[in-house]
Amino acid sequence: MEAVEGNGGGSGLVVTELSHIKELVKQLDVHLGGSPDLCKLLAQQIFAVTERSIGMIKSGHFNGPKRSAAGAGLDSPPLSATPSPVSGVSNTPFKPNKKRKTSEKGRHQIRVSSAGGGADAPADDGHSWRKYGQKDILGAHHPRAYYRCTYQKTQGCSATKQVQRADEDPALFDVIYHGEHTCAHKTAAAAMVQPAGQNPDAQSLLQSLSSSLTVKTEGLTAGTQGQGWSTTTPFSFSSPAVTPPEHYPFSTPSTPENYFGQGMSMPTSLEPSPATSGSNHMCMNPFQAQSELQTMVSALVEATSMPVPDTTEETAVSLDDFDWNFDVNSFFV
DNA sequence: GTCATTTGACCGGG
């Protein structure tokens, strides 16, 4: 089989790695046994993104996001986290700058589905947000909502996010995260800290998974240089237990069913036909996909290392609900 | 009463 054209010979390896990921996740499901459903949720996310990546690579269409914001000049978080505009209270009636430069802390854009279908916003991402503004954006069909961490005032958390419904598909939302959460308050999903490893086997698998992802990303970088995307995925997996990125796309502490009940686009609808890839909203380029994958995997690593909270052993659903047996090699026919 | 959301105004970069 010849590798797919479009981006060097790296794609073949990529697909191989992706199929490997799926196998690993499968095994993970077995090893996790009575793990919380969050683990399962994340595993499903990994599956979905994996398939997306494969689809993109196969079709050779790495159409980036409409707005080049994501791939532009991210990262470069030159601190300055401690602004010193304090003196503003009292005498001086003059207001501080209401606008910040776009060179804020690290940004991270993701695309999520609405929860349930009719929702007007993506579901909880594990943090408490307070809406502080909404604007109609030129050229966009839907307004953009601005959120900031609920605990910005009490704990000085500077995390913010922007949520905007996708132009074409109202079920999808573009979420851009700014800054990192410094607040200690998180919901169950995001509060997973690193106690003691309860499932060493699973952790081992996940670490292996992480390695696969890293290799894959490198392959893509080498094969598709010059596309205009900046490989801005500063995720580091050198240590499995070190602070991973907090903002991973999905997480539902209370009602995880919402995601996969119907709103989530599942495997069956993920592989339409390569020919019509133009009208599809796969607005993530491979690097973004890898970013999502790595983020979710890191969350999984955390999840596996936490003790079972509420002996909800019954929640051990099987991943067999989805077609894990789909053959990656079929893409190369 | 407290807290979150709404909404128009304001600010500043491009």
Add this chain to the structure above:
DNA sequence: CCCGGTCAAATGAC
């Protein structure tokens, strides 16, 4: 001047 991001008063929900 235009447009995106933020502020803050008004309003609503609990």
